[in-house]
Amino acid sequence: MSVAFDEKVHSTLADANLQLAIYRATGRLIDHRKQAVAATALPDYQELRTQANAIKRHTIEHLDHYLEQFEGNVTAHGGKVIWCQDATEVADFVLGLAKARGAQLIVKSKSMTTEEIDLNERLEHHKLESVETDLGEYILQLAHQRPYHIVAPALHLTRYDVGDLFARTLGVANETVPEKQTLIARAVLRQKFLAADIGITGANFLVADSGAVTIVENEGNARLTTSAPKIHIAVAGIEKVIPRAQDLAVFLKLLGRSATGQALTVYTSFLSGPRRAGEIDGPEEFYVVLLDNGRTRLLADRGKRESLYCIRCGACLNHCPVYRKIGGHSFPWVYSGPIGAIITPQFLGIQREPSLPFASSLCGACAEVCPVKIDIPKVLLDLRAEVKQAEQRSGTNRLERLAFKLWAWVMCHPRIYEMAAMAAAGVAPAGDGKWLRRAPALMNLPPVRAWLSQRDLPPAPAKSFRDLWRKR
Amino acid sequence: MSREAILNQVRTALGRSAGEGIAEPPAVRLRVADVDSETRTASMLRAVEALAGKTARAATCEDARAYVAAVLDGKTAVASNAPFLRECGIVDLAGVQPGFTDAAALRAQCATAQVGITSADYALADTGTLVMLASPAEARLISLLPPVHIAVVGKDRVLSGLDELFTILPLPAEQTSSMVLITGPSRTADIEQILVRGVHGPGEIHVVVVG
Numbered sequence: 001m002s003v004a005f006d007e008k009v010h011s012t013l014a015d016a017n018l019q020l021a022i023y024r025a026t027g028r029l030i031d032h033r034k035q036a037v038a039a040t041a042l043p044d045y046q047e048l049r050t051q052a053n054a055i056k057r058h059t060i061e062h063l064d065h066y067l068e069q070f071e072g073n074v075t076a077h078g079g080k081v082i083w084c085q086d087a088t089e090v091a092d093f094v095l096g097l098a099k100a101r102g103a104q105l106i107v108k109s110k111s112m113t114t115e116e117i118d119l120n121e122r123l124e125h126h127k128l129e130s131v132e133t134d135l136g137e138y139i140l141q142l143a144h145q146r147p148y149h150i151v152a153p154a155l156h157l158t159r160y161d162v163g164d165l166f167a168r169t170l171g172v173a174n175e176t177v178p179e180k181q182t183l184i185a186r187a188v189l190r191q192k193f194l195a196a197d198i199g200i201t202g203a204n205f206l207v208a209d210s211g212a213v214t215i216v217e218n219e220g221n222a223r224l225t226t227s228a229p230k231i232h233i234a235v236a237g238i239e240k241v242i243p244r245a246q247d248l249a250v251f252l253k254l255l256g257r258s259a260t261g262q263a264l265t266v267y268t269s270f271l272s273g274p275r276r277a278g279e280i281d282g283p284e285e286f287y288v289v290l291l292d293n294g295r296t297r298l299l300a301d302r303g304k305r306e307s308l309y310c311i312r313c314g315a316c317l318n319h320c321p322v323y324r325k326i327g328g329h330s331f332p333w334v335y336s337g338p339i340g341a342i343i344t345p346q347f348l349g350i351q352r353e354p355s356l357p358f359a360s361s362l363c364g365a366c367a368e369v370c371p372v373k374i375d376i377p378k379v380l381l382d383l384r385a386e387v388k389q390a391e392q393r394s395g396t397n398r399l400e401r402l403a404f405k406l407w408a409w410v411m412c413h414p415r416i417y418e419m420a421a422m423a424a425a426g427v428a429p430a431g432d433g434k435w436l437r438r439a440p441a442l443m444n445l446p447p448v449r450a451w452l453s454q455r456d457l458p459p460a461p462a463k464s465f466r467d468l469w470r471k472r
Numbered sequence: 473m474s475r476e477a478i479l480n481q482v483r484t485a486l487g488r489s490a491g492e493g494i495a496e497p498p499a500v501r502l503r504v505a506d507v508d509s510e511t512r513t514a515s516m517l518r519a520v521e522a523l524a525g526k527t528a529r530a531a532t533c534e535d536a537r538a539y540v541a542a543v544l545d546g547k548t549a550v551a552s553n554a555p556f557l558r559e560c561g562i563v564d565l566a567g568v569q570p571g572f573t574d575a576a577a578l579r580a581q582c583a584t585a586q587v588g589i590t591s592a593d594y595a596l597a598d599t600g601t602l603v604m605l606a607s608p609a610e611a612r613l614i615s616l617l618p619p620v621h622i623a624v625v626g627k628d629r630v631l632s633g634l635d636e637l638f639t640i641l642p643l644p645a646e647q648t649s650s651m652v653l654i655t656g657p658s659r660t661a662d663i664e665q666i667l668v669r670g671v672h673g674p675g676e677i678h679v680v681v682v683g
Contacts (some may be wrong), residue, residue, distance in 0.1 A: 220673025
């Protein structure tokens with residue numbers, strides 16, 4: 001476990017207010033989802049999951065075909081597709097376009113993909129103003145923090161935090177009532193929408209047979225971002241493509257319910273190209289940035305390819321006993337929870353945080369609630385195997401391997417095992433089961449200390465099982 | 473060029489070659505419920521109310537006009553160019569500005585108007601959703617910028633749900649650059665999960681079904 005990961009986990013566990021905030025927020029989302037997918041509310045929920053999984057599998061297995069079809073249809077509707085391999089290429093495209101059009105102000109709607117490539121920071125570095133407009137994301141941008149949760153980005157902040165933040169950064173009175181805070185943000189952001197030159201969004205789905213970008217949201221900021229400025233740029237990972245508009249009837253029923261328990265989010269926008277002849281408003285230019293950024297590397301791994309089926313509903317975060325304790329900022333990258341634990345090592349390389357696939361109890365709750373049926377525990381196990389294989393190749397786990405060899409040898413020799421057990425029982429005092437951690441020599445060894453900080457050997461019983469068995 | 477590089481990496485990863493055919497995709501799954509018009513309308517209005525939207529059943533155009541007039545009550549409004557609003561005489565109500573065809577003028581008006589009045593291409597019974605297709609008749613900003621949105625919809629426009637919508641509209645992009653589904657008033661729960669309505673879009677929505 002890296003020091004940074006370890007520190008963030010422990011500071012989160014030690015913060016009682018934060019623990020309560022995470023517990024309450026995820027608990028509420030769990031309840032809402034449960035009601036929304038109950039048999040009385042959505043009788044064909046399991047069938048829809050199966051269909052969603054089949055569509056995702058089919059699309060990912062023929063991704064090149066659907067990307068080309070998508071591009072062809074975007075172009076046919078007067079839009080343009082920009083292919084980018086990494087963050088730099090996306091920033092270069094946006095900066096180039098902004099320069100060519102004399103643009104200075106950009107409004108953004110919530111997008112994990114743009115978080116992934118630090119787009120705001122890159123644009124601001126070049127003196128462009130790029131404003132997040134989702135309320136939660138706006139708060140985080142003012143606070144210089146990254147999202148805590150895929151769908152509830154500011155769940156770790158209280159309204160008192162927000163009141164202080166608005167007072168400090170916007171020069172307004174310190175309001176602690178969410179209704180009033182929302183009105184403050186609405187007033188500031190409304191002016192930004194009306195003055196913005198470019199709107200940047202993510203995409204929940206790219207529809208191949210339509211050349212359309214589909215965006216779901218509740219606030220209306222994505223609609224404003226895609227309607228008010230003259231230019232709309234959607235930034236999406238290449239895995240977001242689905243074959244047909246009709247497939248949305250499956251995915252839209254699952255996404256809102258899995259995320260927040262809504263049958264449909266307040267707004268679902270289906271956008272294909274710039275505004276057409278006769279249409280009264282809408283952007284004059286329409287671009288879709290197709291981003292790789294590690295996805296094709298993941299795609300090459302047949303066993304873990306299903307990680308790309310994710311529709312970012314966040315249900316696995318809410319249901320994960322680990323996420324619910326360690327929170328979103330303990331994770332090493334923008335994607336947190338079970339889905340973060342499987343895609344982070346695959347996008348960035350396993351060495352970024354080798355302990356991440358191990359930060360799971362493998363309870364399987366994530367797979368059970370996943371609307372597209374990603375087998376997250378299986379992928380975690382595969383990643384664990386990869387971490388261990390890498391350690392073996394580099395020889396960094398020599399001590400561990402030696403210990404397991406010794407262990408295996410003892411276990412295969414009953415006499416030796418019995419002698420070892422008797423020796424251990426002789427050393428171990430009966431008592432509270434915290435005897436190992438009182439041994440200073442052991443506690444000074446860093447790996448032992450880390451292990452023993454949470455565990456110890458139980459006190460030795462008076463008679464071993466073998467003794468009892470012989471005398472039965 | 474990145475286009476070729478990415479497509480090549482995708483093909484290499486999948487073991488496919490350029491232009492290779494594809495397997496048959498999973499069959500489209502659309503289940504259209506057979507629900508009579510009256511039940512659909514009642515269900516749609518109930519769903520809107522459950523989301524804190526306001527609703528009205530109008531037997532005639534005159535009734536719809538009277539309802540809208542009561543909601544307006546001296547407020548300023550922008551109306552879309554939907555023929556249905558003209559037929560019902562809603563565009564002639566005091567304070568209502570209809571007939572915008574210029575984007576800049578429409579936007580300026582929407583930025584200050586207190587109410588936006590539209591029709592809807594369809595409504596969905598099971599979720600209480602309005603389906604708005606951008607066209608010369610319907611602009612995007614009227615249902616978005618003013619703090620109150622009134623939608624006046626003919627009863628024949630109420631579909632059972634998403635499955636029926638995508639059955640009769642399999643390729644929305646052939647008709648419009650923008651199809652938006654509106655399900656209740658704009659909302660957020662980003663601060664302590666406390667529900668607040670009217671963040672960026674209208675916090676108040678009225679759905680009037682005529683017929």
